[in-house]
Amino acid sequence: MSGIRATRRRRQSVLRWVVVTLCMLFFAAPLAGMLDFTTKDAQGNRTGATWAKLVDVQGVSRDYPDLAAGFTASVGLAVLTVVVMLVLLVPTMTWVRLRLPGLSRTVEFLCLLPLTVPAIVLVVGLTPVYSWVTYFLGESTIWLGFAYVILVLPYAYRSLDVGLRAIDVKTLSEAARSLGAGWGTVMVRVVLPNLRTAVLSAAFLAVALTLGEFTIANLFSRTNLQVAMFLLGKSDAQVSVAVGLASLVFAFLVLFALSFVGGRSPSRKETS
Amino acid sequence: MSRGVAVQLTDLRRTYSGVNALDGLTLHLEPGELVALLGPSGCGKTTALRCLAGLEDPDSGRVEVGGKDLTRVPTNKRDMGMVFQAYSLFPHLTARQNVEFGLQLRKQGGEQRRRRSTEMLELVGLSAHVDKYAHQLSGGQQQRVALARALAIEPQVLLLDEPLSALDAKVRTQLRDEIRRIQLEVGTTTLFVTHDQEEALAIADRVGVMRSGRLLQLAAPQELYSRPTDDFVADFVGLTNRVMGTSHGTTAQVLGADVPLLPGSASEGPVTVLIRPEHLTVTQDAAGAAVVISSSFLGAQGRVVVSPGENLHQVLVQVPSAVVADFSPGDRVTVRPVGAPALAIAAG
Amino acid sequence: MADTARRGALAGRRPSSALLGVVPFFVYVTVFLLVPTLVVVVGAFIATGPGGQGGLSLANVRALAEPAVTSALWHSLILSAVTAVAGAVIGAFLAYAVSTARPDGVLRRFTTSLCGVLAQFGGVALAFAFLATFGATGYLTKLLASTGLDDTGGLWLYEWNKGLMLVYLYFQIPLMLIVFLPAVEGLRPQWREAAETLGGSTWLYWRKIAAPILFPSFVGALLLLFTNAFSAYATAAALVSQGSPLLPLAIGGTLNSEVILGQENVGKAMALLMVVVVAAVMTLYAAIDRRASRWLAR
Numbered sequence: 076m077s078g079i080r081a082t083r084r085r086r087q088s089v090l091r092w093v094v095v096t097l098c099m100l101f102f103a104a105p106l107a108g109m110l111d112f113t114t115k116d117a118q119g120n121r122t123g124a125t126w127a128k129l130v131d132v133q134g135v136s137r138d139y140p141d142l143a144a145g146f147t148a149s150v151g152l153a154v155l156t157v158v159v160m161l162v163l164l165v166p167t168m169t170w171v172r173l174r175l176p177g178l179s180r181t182v183e184f185l186c187l188l189p190l191t192v193p194a195i196v197l198v199v200g201l202t203p204v205y206s207w208v209t210y211f212l213g214e215s216t217i218w219l220g221f222a223y224v225i226l227v228l229p230y231a232y233r234s235l236d237v238g239l240r241a242i243d244v245k246t247l248s249e250a251a252r253s254l255g256a257g258w259g260t261v262m263v264r265v266v267l268p269n270l271r272t273a274v275l276s277a278a279f280l281a282v283a284l285t286l287g288e289f290t291i292a293n294l295f296s297r298t299n300l301q302v303a304m305f306l307l308g309k310s311d312a313q314v315s316v317a318v319g320l321a322s323l324v325f326a327f328l329v330l331f332a333l334s335f336v337g338g339r340s341p342s343r344k345e346t347s
Numbered sequence: 348m349s350r351g352v353a354v355q356l357t358d359l360r361r362t363y364s365g366v367n368a369l370d371g372l373t374l375h376l377e378p379g380e381l382v383a384l385l386g387p388s389g390c391g392k393t394t395a396l397r398c399l400a401g402l403e404d405p406d407s408g409r410v411e412v413g414g415k416d417l418t419r420v421p422t423n424k425r426d427m428g429m430v431f432q433a434y435s436l437f438p439h440l441t442a443r444q445n446v447e448f449g450l451q452l453r454k455q456g457g458e459q460r461r462r463r464s465t466e467m468l469e470l471v472g473l474s475a476h477v478d479k480y481a482h483q484l485s486g487g488q489q490q491r492v493a494l495a496r497a498l499a500i501e502p503q504v505l506l507l508d509e510p511l512s513a514l515d516a517k518v519r520t521q522l523r524d525e526i527r528r529i530q531l532e533v534g535t536t537t538l539f540v541t542h543d544q545e546e547a548l549a550i551a552d553r554v555g556v557m558r559s560g561r562l563l564q565l566a567a568p569q570e571l572y573s574r575p576t577d578d579f580v581a582d583f584v585g586l587t588n589r590v591m592g593t594s595h596g597t598t599a600q601v602l603g604a605d606v607p608l609l610p611g612s613a614s615e616g617p618v619t620v621l622i623r624p625e626h627l628t629v630t631q632d633a634a635g636a637a638v639v640i641s642s643s644f645l646g647a648q649g650r651v652v653v654s655p656g657e658n659l660h661q662v663l664v665q666v667p668s669a670v671v672a673d674f675s676p677g678d679r680v681t682v683r684p685v686g687a688p689a690l691a692i693a694a695g
Numbered sequence: 696m697a698d699t700a701r702r703g704a705l706a707g708r709r710p711s712s713a714l715l716g717v718v719p720f721f722v723y724v725t726v727f728l729l730v731p732t733l734v735v736v737v738g739a740f741i742a743t744g745p746g747g748q749g750g751l752s753l754a755n756v757r758a759l760a761e762p763a764v765t766s767a768l769w770h771s772l773i774l775s776a777v778t779a780v781a782g783a784v785i786g787a788f789l790a791y792a793v794s795t796a797r798p799d800g801v802l803r804r805f806t807t808s809l810c811g812v813l814a815q816f817g818g819v820a821l822a823f824a825f826l827a828t829f830g831a832t833g834y835l836t837k838l839l840a841s842t843g844l845d846d847t848g849g850l851w852l853y854e855w856n857k858g859l860m861l862v863y864l865y866f867q868i869p870l871m872l873i874v875f876l877p878a879v880e881g882l883r884p885q886w887r888e889a890a891e892t893l894g895g896s897t898w899l900y901w902r903k904i905a906a907p908i909l910f911p912s913f914v915g916a917l918l919l920l921f922t923n924a925f926s927a928y929a930t931a932a933a934l935v936s937q938g939s940p941l942l943p944l945a946i947g948g949t950l951n952s953e954v955i956l957g958q959e960n961v962g963k964a965m966a967l968l969m970v971v972v973v974a975a976v977m978t979l980y981a982a983i984d985r986r987a988s989r990w991l992a993r
Contacts, residue, residue, distance in 0.1 A: 079421045080404045083897075087795050094792035095806065098785070098868065102809065105821075105865065108828025108835065167720040174713040182717070185724050191974045192732060193926030195943045196966040198950065200731025200738075225727050280815075289818045289929035294950050301819045305933055308823060316827050319820035323812060330808040402888050422891040429892040435885040438990040439907050448903075449893035482989055493889075500893060 109320040113313050125313045145303025148216040153285040155220035157278045160231050168235055169266050172244050186232035189225050194290040216297040227284045231277040238273020351379030351536040352413035352503045359398055359408035368394040370560030381530055381537040383551035385544055391560040392540045393508055400506055401425050412503055428497030429506040433513040435493050436481040442492045443477040449500035467495040487518040505537040523550055544584050556580045576611045578692045581621040588662040594618045599691050606684050612691040619694045624665040626687040629653055635681040642674040653682050738963035755964035771942040775924035778863040783917040786871020794879040810869030818929030825862050862930055867920050874919055878912035911987035918980040922973050942969055
């Protein structure tokens with residue numbers, strides 16, 4: 076195929092590959108460093124010993140109890156954060172949309188406010204609040220989830236907002252109500268099933284944020300995955316780096332897989 | 348004042364993703380005339396327009412404007428004005444700045460530009476909105492600005508890619524007459540692409556019906572309508588009934604009467620005759636073989652749907668609105684062609 | 696008439712029962728967000744006297760003028776600004792490159808997923824990655840030493856104005872891609888085609904159409920990158936073992952180490968300072984974002 080268009084497309088393609096490759100090299104370098112670091116032994120020879128250690132789950136919980144505890148804590152945190160976030164946000168946002176549209180700006184403001192309050196600042200202010208939480212609920216790391224919900228609020232709000240907008244909640248609920256459904260039925264049987272993608276997306280963001288959170292846990296002297304990795308880094312660097320690499324790769328694979336499942340990305344319309 | 352130049356597209360071919368978008372299109376536009384390319388989606392009409400504009404490269408064939416071969420010339424050197432279906436106004440510029448954009452590129456001075464943009468915006472009736480941005484204008488107004496912008500540079504050819512498709516029905520009819528008025532006033536050779544046959548018939552000097560990358564018939568609206576040379580054309584433009592009959596060369600026997608046939612019809616044997624609703628009559632007849640299925644009052648006229656007999660296709664008959672109420676479902680009637688020439692294609 | 700009066704009274708009563716539905720949300724946000732914010736804002740202006748009693752005072756705010764704090768603030772601002780600008784420029788190129796790829800293709804999915812992970816996941820894992828690569832035993836350290844670029848044996852990594860900047864870029868560029876890609880994709884093909892039919896070249900299109908249209912989004916994204924770097928704690932904490940060259944680290948320090956009596960709330964003052972900076976930038980961002988979405992969303 077000849078022509079000016081084709082040349083331009085080819086040039087664009089070359090530029091695209093050059094830029095992306097350069098960036099990929101930059102991104103790959105430290106990751107390669109992690110791989111290199113975790114496959115060396117004291118003499119500098121290649122060995123898979125570190126990785127073998129990780130795969131042996133029994134061994135891990137035996138030799139690295141803090142790491143295992145941190146991992147379990149993070150999983151629990153992720154679950155609690157997702158549950159509280161959904162229970163809090165989905166009914167509230169739907170309710171506001173349907174019955175209290177005047178409050179939507181306020182809710183939006185409150186949900187986006189955490190963007191202005193960095194985690195490090197939140198920690199300072201949460202100290203007295205958490206002394207009460209500890210008084211009522213005990214010392215367990217899992218109660219940090221309440222703070223994590225705040226951190227994830229802006230991202231979860233945006234995701235659910237897009238979802239609610241896309242399904243036109245108002246019309247659906249009016250149709251359901253005209254057929255005789257009560258508000259509860261509307262929520263559970265009409266709205267929620269249609270919000271699946273948005274809910275999954277918000278949940279995923281919450282999990283990603285929780286698993287990657289370090290600041291609050293560290294400054295409250297609790298253990299989660301990131302803190303455990305950090306502390307382990309001082310004693311057994313290789314294992315902690317391996318865990319870090321594994322978590323990055325795992326998160327990437329999940330996101331990559333999800334990109335195929337989700338809705339189609341906006342494509343240019345071809346007319347003729 | 349006619350500025351028109353002649354346009355010649357010769358044997359354009361374009362394939363992508365295995366589909367033949369253009370399959371040997373040859374088209375000639377006389378200076379100053381408005382030709383409409385009409386057809387269903389995917390027929391290649393927009394591809395043809397974009398090849399003329401240079402926004403797409405044909406695989407083979409020639410594009411000549413004013414006698415010059417422009418096939419290898421890039422878009423920005425072809426001096427053509429184009430109006431897109433939607434979203435083509437630059438959002439960060441006002442209407443006036445949009446119109447002056449092409450003039451700026453041609454290094455025209457500020458005073459000259461201003462005069463020209465004022466003149467153009469007045470021509471399209473938007474003098475009151477010169478300093479508005481795209482998001483402050485309605486769809487119809489945006490298309491007017493787009494038209495002013497395209498004409499401001501005094502292009503050799505004006506290209507319109509379904510400019511009315513994204514607009515409301517009422518705005519559409521209004522704007523299409525305006526486009527025609529302006530085009531006649533300025534005299535630029537124009538290619539207008541649309542899938543709406545009413546639009547094409549209403550404003551074009553000649554209409555070209557396309558299908559699957561090929562031009563089926565290119566003729567004045569009147570001729571296209573009453574003397575189609577292809578059954579797809581007969582079907583696509585206006586309403587058509589398909590009635591079974593028998594061909595005897597220059598006439599065919601259908602619905603109990605003889606109908607003269609148009610050139611290109613099948614000459615022997617069983618045929619499907621394409622008859623327009625206004626070329627049939629229906630009368631109450633207790634002994635008739637046909638039965639009324641339904642009737643509708645459409646304001647200016649009426650329509651009656653009739654079944655001419657057992658196992659035969661329904662036909663649509665146009666009747667004066669005053670009498671449509673006389674026909675009720677179940678009435679026995681006789682349907683007859685009035686005798687206007689029709690196209691017949693071989694059946695089976 | 697009595698009907699409308701009754702309906703009016705009912706109308707006044709019905710919204711309040713609906714309000715009950717949002718009470719849990721408001722209570723939660725108050726306890727876990729508004730109260731802590733208030734604690735910080737109010738606490739910044741309370742200093743405990745020698746007898747332990749608290750009282751309104753500007754002592755903490757004045758403590759902000761100490762060189763330790765001002766240098767931490769200054770370093771944070773510079774680090775954030777530099778990584779924001781560098782990240783924005785490089786990320787913008789990457790975003791443009793990705794936008795020209797097929798929307799459903801592998802390249803796009805791969806790049807966006809990778810950037811999604813790197814932008815969100817930062818912190819400890821990232822710090823370790825750089826330690827493994829550029830630290831004492833890293834594979835690139837030896838390379839750098841042999842080419843003469845690095846003779847500190849990898850110590851440059853822990854300095855806020857060298858190593859940290861590089862590390863921060865690692866999550867700034869991906870964040871830029873995620874935030875800016877929708878803007879680049881919002882450029883309609885019709886704009887470019889219209890510019891061409893009017894006689895413009897590719898360079899002209901970029902100069903007069905695409906760049907002005909993208910500019911607000913670019914600046915907005917840059918501001919977002921700034922606050923992101925300014926607020927980051929985990930990565931810095933994992934890399935910097937002594938001293939608090941950055942503001943977040945200084946704040947963290949007040950929570951961990953022994954605090955001089957009477958200065959317990961200096962941390963809150965620093966936190967307030969941080970909030971002020973971030974809030975100012977975010978307000979600017981919100982204003983720019985509104986303008987950008989007007990042009991691109993339609």
